[in-house]
Amino acid sequence: MKSLKLDTPKSLAQRVMLRLRQGIIDGEFALGAAISEEMVAQFFGVSRTPVREAMGQLQAQGLVVIRPQVGSFVFTPSAADIAELCAFRIIIEPKAAEFAYRHDCAGAVAAMEQAIAGMKRALAAKDNVAYGRADTAMHDVLFASCGNHYLVESYQLVSGRVAALRTNLTSPIDVQTPASFEEHRRLLHLFECGDFAAFESLMTTHIANSGRTYAQALQVA
Template sequence: MKSLKLEPQKSRARLVFERLRDAIIDGEFALGSMIPEETLAQSFGVSRTPVREALNLLQIQGLVVIRPQVGSFVFSPSVGDVEALCRFRMILEPRAAELAFAHDRAGVVEALERAVAAMEAAVAAGDTVAYGRADTAFHDSIVARSGNAYVEEAYRLVASRVAALRTNLSSPVDVMTPRSYQEHRRLLDLFDRGDFAAYEALMTAHIQGSGRTYVTTLEARPESRSG
């Protein structure tokens, strides 16, 4: 695990929140695993209070489930959760792309090109975490430039969970096979040309494919087979 040393510029709870969020998204804490408050507090060099505040914030983002008298756990979605999440994305992301094209086409294209380049480098290096981050940057860049605060707010409800699912469940597959990378390159091209009928069709298929990978990987985990 990376160093948990804190920088002094922000509140302790916010620092713990940001570091723990990144650790969950990057797969340092496995989906469904327990998050020990006392160990975290000792690692961060803080009391339990900012750790608990951070965990509450993470619960709001859907990354953590707090079970009273039991403990705090990294979220672990069911098949139904994955299907609902994918349906949400299939509704929102194509519309966000149309808004972003009208609002800041050049800015989006530049951001997507950076993300695709980072994905290519991650594939070459076999770096699943870097691939997941680049994949997340690709999708987030479109929504962030939609010019619509309500679309951005709606996406933020699921963005951290989607990022964690990518790194934990689909990035190991995506680094080994060309499908995901090639689809992102094609999405970039379709966005740049403003062909949103083809863009929506491919984005829908892309999200559905990701959802199938999430479910397959979830069901293959030992804890799923045993219980």
């Protein structure tokens, strides 16, 4: 496991939560893996109290499942969970794109171009974690730029799980082929053109394909 260095001036529980959250998203903790409160406390050099609080926050985000008298585990979605998650994204992401286009088109385009540049570097390096982070940044831009905090809060309900599934299940495939990268480049082009009928169609296909990959990968696992 990588160093669990803490470097942000937040509350102790918040700092533990953020580091564990990133570890889950980056695949340091596999889907379904047990997370020992005692082990985490030792890594951080803290008591179990902030770790327990951090686990509760991660459970609220859907990233951790706490089983009383058993332990804490990284989430593992069912086929039904995946279908519902993808259906939610298909509804909300194209609408966020329309809002972002009207609210801050230039800022959104610049941020999406930066994310695509990161994806291109990760693709060349075959770095699935970096690709997953850049892919996540690309989708996050739509909400960061949309100017509607209700859309942002709705997306935050699932953003951590989506990012974790992306890095753990689709990014290892995406860095072996340019297909996903080309879809993202096309999404950016359609966004710039304001062609949201085509954007919604491609985003729907993109998310549906991801959902199938999630389900197939979890069946193999």
